[in-house]
Amino acid sequence: MGAERDQAIRRQADLRRDIDQAQRLIASSEAILRQRSADGSLAPQSSAFAELDAYFDSQPLAADQLIDQEKTALRNRGGSNAIDCGQRWSRWLPI
Numbered sequence: 001m002g003a004e005r006d007q008a009i010r011r012q013a014d015l016r017r018d019i020d021q022a023q024r025l026i027a028s029s030e031a032i033l034r035q036r037s038a039d040g041s042l043a044p045q046s047s048a049f050a051e052l053d054a055y056f057d058s059q060p061l062a063a064d065q066l067i068d069q070e071k072t073a074l075r076n077r078g079g080s081n082a083i084d085c086g087q088r089w090s091r092w093l094p095i
Contacts, residue, residue, distance in 0.1 A: 055069075
């Protein structure tokens with residue numbers, strides 16, 4: 001019974017670290033969006049927002065799957081056009 005308790009405590013600590021990291025990533029991403037909105041560098045990418053919203057309406061967004069989802073969306077979109085336009089999602093993430 002003590003081993004199960006220890007395992008549960010470790011799992012809780014792992015989850016707490018994951019949540020803390022996710023909160024830091026969100027805060028960092030929000031700061032980047034505010035900065036880019038203020039300096040105008042976000043405007044050229046805004047045309048992709050509706051497409052991203054539509055994609056994620058049908059796909060759950062999970063941090064651990066984001067890069068795979070990006071690759072799938074780019075492939076479905078028709079290749080590297082999004083990359084050429086600088087609209088890679090991972091480019092916007094502070095990871």
